[in-house]
Amino acid sequence: MTRIPGAVAAAAGLVGGYAVARxxxxxxxxxIVLAGAGAVAAKDWKDRAGxxxxxxxxxxxxxxxxxxxxLAKKIGAWPSVLAVAGTVAGASYAVADRAGRTPAQGS
Known part of the structure; x- marks a missing residue:
C-alpha cells in the first residue's frame, strides 16, 4: 500500500476538516476529519522522523x-485555512517528508 506523506495528510486534514464542517x-x-488526518500524519511523522x-x-x-x-477574522476563512495548511505541510516536508527520507532512516 502506498504511504500518504505526513505533509499531504496534514494539509488534507486542515482543509478537509474545515470544508466538511462548513x-x-x-x-x-x-x-472527525481533522483528527483522523492528524492521526495518519502523526503516524507517518513518527515512522519517518521519530x-x-x-x-x-x-x-x-x-x-x-x-x-x-x-487569523480568519483578519484575512478570511479560506485564506486562513490555506495559510495554516501550507505552513504545516511545509514544515512536515522540511523535517520528515523530503525525498530520500525513508522510515528506516529515522531521525
Missing part, C-alpha cells in the same frame, strides 16, 4: 488549527 454545517464531522519530531509536528498541527480562527 458545508455540512456539522462541526463535529469536520473535527517520536520527538512527530510530537513537534503534531503540536504545530494542533496550534495551526487553533490559530486559523483568529
Amino acid at each position: 458545508y455540512t454545517k456539522k462541526r463535529p464531522l469536520g473535527g 517520536t520527538p519530531t512527530a510530537a513537534a509536528l503534531t503540536g504545530l498541527y494542533t496550534a495551526a488549527f487553533g490559530l486559523s480562527h483568529p
Whole structure:
C-alpha cells in the first residue's frame, strides 16, 4: 500500500476538516476529519522522523488549527485555512517528508 506523506495528510486534514464542517454545517464531522488526518500524519511523522519530531509536528498541527480562527477574522476563512495548511505541510516536508527520507532512516 502506498504511504500518504505526513505533509499531504496534514494539509488534507486542515482543509478537509474545515470544508466538511462548513458545508455540512456539522462541526463535529469536520473535527472527525481533522483528527483522523492528524492521526495518519502523526503516524507517518513518527515512522519517518521519530517520536520527538512527530510530537513537534503534531503540536504545530494542533496550534495551526487553533490559530486559523483568529487569523480568519483578519484575512478570511479560506485564506486562513490555506495559510495554516501550507505552513504545516511545509514544515512536515522540511523535517520528515523530503525525498530520500525513508522510515528506516529515522531521525
